[in-house]
Amino acid sequence: MNVNAPLAAAELQGAVAAEVERQLQGFREQMERSLAEVRERTVDDAATIVVFSGDLDKVLAGFVLATGAAAAGLETSMFFTFWGLSVLKKKGAAAGPKNIMEKMFALMTPSGPEALGTSKLNYFGMGAVMLRKMMKDKQIASLEELMAIAREMDVKMIACTMSMDAMGVAKEELVDGLTYGGVATYMADAVRSRVTLFI
Amino acid sequence: MNVNAPLAAAELQGAVAAEVERQLQGFREQMERSLAEVRERTVDDAATIVVFSGDLDKVLAGFVLATGAAAAGLETSMFFTFWGLSVLKKKGAAAGPKNIMEKMFALMTPSGPEALGTSKLNYFGMGAVMLRKMMKDKQIASLEELMAIAREMDVKMIACTMSMDAMGVAKEELVDGLTYGGVATYMADAVRSRVTLFI
């Protein structure tokens, strides 16, 4: 192009395009770096609940919150650990071979969701009976119903493998459709969650 | 504009500006989409605390954390559910008509903040008396004072309507200035919160 010749509009188009491109190049890269950096510090629409407790009232609260989170559009996971593992026990499942300590623990922990007591006023099971009756009278979903709803809503249920190992609980003793994992599995969900609760 | 006609300087200024504008437009829109996408994955300066427990020590911790969050500039909400509902009971409020189960529950749960026991070492109320005396000796705010401070700091207090329904507790039995809602109300605050606790 002759730098002293008069310019046509067509030439302008090209000149502007080239210059915008040239000047934008660095800026575009810089913005993409900044955006990527910020994006790494964001969260997903996710919620994670550690169910440590095996008390009926607390476990109920856990499922009400989990189904509530799922209903709010959050990808929800529950991590059942320690006493909370009892919630996942299958009805009448034959227990695997256990050593004495494991047998004692099995005797002392609930045999499944129907056998959970309340955290307060349990009075040898009376609290749980009352709570269950009250919920039925008020047509509030029972624990078993809430568990079924949670499954339908794709709430992920993780059985803590460290707790299973510690208490001598085999996979065969637990309900189907669980994810198995330890604290690393839980943490992978928790780090990207908006809501993280320990119950 | 005839693309082959020569351009004058005045025309050029306008043409360059328009062309730069046009070429930047796409980039600008792309950046705004990216920013909007990232913004959706961010959080507000907010905190939410589920007060499930009705134990004096835990409820105190809840209010210390809630007022601490408000003092740190966070929009703070507390969701009182299950045993935690007792905290909101008005002193000497006439209870509405209750059925037998509801009467039993009312008898078995604290009648208000002054009647809460501790989670450990309660010894029929001695733990609560000791804890309250110790806090007074050390000039630490009492539960009632902390509740007043929380109100002054605009901490939102939500009474769980599902718990009210389940336990047969009427609005008239609770203190004034509450928000009423269920898990969906709680979740709407929780999803945009930096701090989410279950006490």
Add this chain to the structure above:
Amino acid sequence: MNVNAPLAAAELQGAVAAEVERQLQGFREQMERSLAEVRERTVDDAATIVVFSGDLDKVLAGFVLATGAAAAGLETSMFFTFWGLSVLKKKGAAAGPKNIMEKMFALMTPSGPEALGTSKLNYFGMGAVMLRKMMKDKQIASLEELMAIAREMDVKMIACTMSMDAMGVAKEELVDGLTYGGVATYMADAVRSRVTLFI
């Protein structure tokens, strides 16, 4: 420059460059404002755990989660308050001068990590003995080992100064290497955390 005279290519280059520069300038500033605004609504790779409980099982869960968070690359802090303060007590440390209430509290709370009971089935310490034996049999790290691992992983341990004051616990009674602070210290970590738990 005569605004009506035809333009040469050389002049165009300069005019285009200047106009692109000018338009980009405003856009760049706007993007940087938007980015800064979004960045303020992000979180750090951090986790905070309030250890309110002094129950062996819950404290163990706290340390498993804290070391798990640290292993996942999160900057992790634990805030030991109320009953949780007992976890930090040094073995055989001479207690400072205490008033009667403080002495009673000291008698009634565990003297350190070895003396913690379980939240359920404690049976005057049997639950803790069983839990410790089971963990040993399964080669799961003990509380003392987990505490050492947490230290090695740079988990920050904050002793709640309000609890220390309330219970009359002096710094000399606690292990070394702690951070001292109140709810504001905790909240400063919590607001920028991905995971916030209350145990």
